Amino acid sequence: MCDHEDSLATYCRIHDMALCNDCYFDDHGGCGRGMTLKQASMNQIGQFEELLGQTNLAFSECSKMKTTVLE
Numbered sequence: 001m002c003d004h005e006d007s008l009a010t011y012c013r014i015h016d017m018a019l020c021n022d023c024y025f026d027d028h029g030g031c032g033r034g035m036t037l038k039q040a041s042m043n044q045i046g047q048f049e050e051l052l053g054q055t056n057l058a059f060s061e062c063s064k065m066k067t068t069v070l071e
Contacts, residue, residue: 004019004020007020011036011037011040012024012034013040014031
């Protein structure tokens with residue numbers, strides 16, 4: 001994070017940092033296309049939801065295996 005916490009607006013994917021627009025364009029303009037903090041947070045939520053779905057599926061499969069083994 002840059003030092004301008006009250007002005008954070010942009011996310012640098014390369015450095016995994018939240019930045020104000022001034023710091024982003026001054027120091028991270030060459031890092032490629034940035035994204036808004038809302039976009040970055042929505043991407044993170046999507047990744048967490050996918051991971052949760054995979055975890056739930058794995059728990060379900062483990063539960064089925066437990067039942068099969070006990071029979």
